[in-house]
Amino acid sequence: MTSRTAPRILLVEDAEAIRVSVEAALGTAGFEVRARADGEAIEQDLVGFRPDLVVLDVLLPGRDGFELLSLIRRHSAAGVVMLTARDGVEDRLRGLGEGADDYVVKPFVLAELVARVTAVLRRTGRTKPTVEIGDLVVDAEAGMALYRGERIDLTATEWKLLSHLAAHRDRVLSKTQILAAVWGYDDYAENLVEVNVSTLRRKLEQHGPRILHTVRGQGYVLRGDVG
Numbered sequence: 001m002t003s004r005t006a007p008r009i010l011l012v013e014d015a016e017a018i019r020v021s022v023e024a025a026l027g028t029a030g031f032e033v034r035a036r037a038d039g040e041a042i043e044q045d046l047v048g049f050r051p052d053l054v055v056l057d058v059l060l061p062g063r064d065g066f067e068l069l070s071l072i073r074r075h076s077a078a079g080v081v082m083l084t085a086r087d088g089v090e091d092r093l094r095g096l097g098e099g100a101d102d103y104v105v106k107p108f109v110l111a112e113l114v115a116r117v118t119a120v121l122r123r124t125g126r127t128k129p130t131v132e133i134g135d136l137v138v139d140a141e142a143g144m145a146l147y148r149g150e151r152i153d154l155t156a157t158e159w160k161l162l163s164h165l166a167a168h169r170d171r172v173l174s175k176t177q178i179l180a181a182v183w184g185y186d187d188y189a190e191n192l193v194e195v196n197v198s199t200l201r202r203k204l205e206q207h208g209p210r211i212l213h214t215v216r217g218q219g220y221v222l223r224g225d226v227g
Helices: 016-030 042-050 066-074 089-097 110-125 156-167 177-183 191-205
Strands: 008-012 031-036 053-057 079-084 102-107 130-133 135-137 144-149 213-214 219-222
Touching: 008 016, 008 042, 016 031, 016 053, 016 110, 016 177, 031 042, 042 130, 053 066, 053 110, 066 079, 066 089, 079 089, 079 110, 089 102, 102 110, 110 177, 130 156, 135 156, 156 177, 156 191, 156 219, 177 191, 177 219, 191 213
Parallel strands: 008 031, 008 053, 053 079, 079 102
Antiparallel strands: 130 135, 135 144, 213 219
C-alpha cells in the first residue's frame, strides 16, 4: 500500500481561465496545487509551500517567466514546466537552456499537460511509481499492471484510466472527473467512461475478485476489498 503526501505543484499563470482549468485538472490528477496570478510571492512559496514542480507561464505581469525560472533554479530543485503562447524555437531553447524541464505551447490539452507534469516528477524522483491495491500492482515506472503476479494486457486508454483510479485509490471519482483527467475534456458523452470502465473491469476480473466498483449516482472507485 502506498502512503505518501501528494506531490505539490505551484502554478503561476496570469490568465484566469487557464489558471482555473489547469488547477482543477492537476487537483483531479491527485496533486496538491497552489495557484498564483503572478510570481510576486514566489520566494515565499518556494520556502513555505516547497513545491515539487512549478508550472510557469512565460508572459507574466511584473517578473516574467524567464526571470522567475532563474530565481527558482537558484533556490530550489523543483521541476519546472513552462507554458507559453510563443511557439518560436528560440524561446523554447532559452527556457530549456536556462533550466526548464519541459515546455508546453498554448493552446494545449489538459491531459497532455498533466502527463508532462507527471513525467517530469517521475524523472526527478518526486513520485513513487508503484501503487498496490489488494493483489493489484500498478507500476507507473514500468508502465504495466500486475494482478496476482500476472500482467494485464491494457490499451493506452485503459492504462491511463487504471493509473488515474489507482492514484486515487479508495476515493470515488465522478465520470466528469475521469473525463477531465483521462481524456482532457469534460463534455464528452458519459458513455465513453462507462464503456472503458466496463472493459477495464472485465480484464481485471479475469485475474481476481472485483476491485473496481460502481458507486451508484456518484462514480467509480478502485479499492482492495471484495464486493
